[in-house]
Amino acid sequence: MGALFNDVVINKVSGGLGRRIPNRDMVSGLLFNGADATGPKIGDTALQLKDETLYRLASLKDAEGLGIIPAYDNGGESAYYQIAQYFRMNPSGDLFIYKNSKATTYANLVKDAGKMQELALGEIRQLAIVFKGEDQSKSKTAPEYFSQTLKAVAAAKTATEQAFKNHRPMEIFLEGKGFDATKAPVAIKGIGASGVSVVVAMDSAKAKEDNYKNTAAVGVLLGAVSKAKVSENIAWIEKFNLSGDGFQKVGFVGGKNLPTEGAQTVLDEAKYVFTRTHVGIGGVYFNDSHTCIEKTSDYTFIEANRTLHKASRLVRQALLPKVNSPVLVDPQNGTLAPSVVKGMETLCKAALEAMLANGEISALEVFVDPLQNILATSELKVVVSIIPTGTARKITVDLGFKNPFAKSK
Structure with a gap:
């Protein structure tokens, strides 16, 4: 309802502080x-x-x-x-x-x-x-x-x-x-x-x-x-x-x-x-x-591209602190210790959990092969697989008539 009499009208506006969504x-x-x-x-x-x-x-x-x-x-x-x-x-x-x-x-x-x-x-x-x-x-x-x-x-x-x-x-x-x-x-x-x-x-x-x-x-x-x-x-x-x-x-x-x-x-x-x-x-x-x-x-x-690039930034941010860190191996055969495998997989999954919760990806898988020979290569390999969201570029509808009389016989 508008003002009934002459008045000073104040309109509240937003955006002047330049605040941004944390994204x-x-x-x-x-x-x-x-x-x-x-x-x-x-x-x-x-x-x-x-x-x-x-x-x-x-x-x-x-x-x-x-x-x-x-x-x-x-x-x-x-x-x-x-x-x-x-x-x-x-x-x-x-x-x-x-x-x-x-x-x-x-x-x-x-x-x-x-x-x-x-x-x-x-x-x-x-x-x-x-x-x-x-x-x-x-x-x-x-x-x-x-x-x-x-x-x-x-x-x-x-x-x-x-x-x-x-x-x-x-x-x-x-x-x-x-x-x-x-x-x-x-x-x-x-x-x-x-x-x-x-x-x-x-x-x-x-x-x-x-x-x-x-x-x-x-x-x-x-x-x-x-x-x-x-x-x-x-x-x-x-x-x-x-x-x-x-x-x-x-x-x-x-x-x-x-x-x-x-x-x-x-x-x-x-x-x-x-x-x-x-x-x-x-x-x-x-x-x-x-x-x-x-x-x-x-x-x-x-x-x-944007989905992959966001995931790459998040995974790198999570793993970067681990560069040049010590990695435990099995003393019998030199393969990765189970704690290392589990730790790396958990770290990567945690980095991408926000994308999953936000509906930006459908699912994700992280695999660290325990059999890799890190003592010889000094390289720790991690495989991250993302299942993206789909896009309904085309929607197909089968549309026709139906006669209910046939069912009543």
């Missing part, structure tokens, strides 16, 4: 090659956005405080738009940003991903990269107009593989620069980049604006992924309706539409991430959570 799965990053900026003055000082400097944002206001405002996107930059969409999708998000205006090619910018992750002490779980560069979509041949994206995917593949080796696993989301919805999609599913996804979705109205003609909505994807459990598909209709301010209608990079409905299937099979609608329900949704690898791979979807 690092949402920690994300945005890498771009924009210009320096200066935020509004607070007293005699103002915050500045500088090259090769890591900043951590808890809200869109934090970005605006650095001078990343709507006008920052003039001239083909999209950092403000991407940050705004990230926090729209996940208001509780945690976002690192880093820029390098000296990166003159898409692939060279992607090479900064490892440096950014290192500066963030490995906290970034998913990283989106946007590049302000020449629009090649007018080129006639597919390899030519999409070449800069293909080179960026190759660089991102190297970056994600190196990040995993350095115990700082992350996913990388790239704009499909130069994508043309009217042309046959360039194959990306066989690249073998399981930690990389190419996004060609863009709000149809935004895609026609001068600033965003060669930009994809990677900020929307980044926000959705950061909001999801590591095991959840961001195409889940019940949870991930993408429509909202700045993203209202299905569209593609460059503002062109697919020529036929069948073209959606072709694009999906090629492993691109785009948006679609569904008959019978309002809203805009992702088609799937593809990565740039064949669909037969265990890591063909973003959630599979």
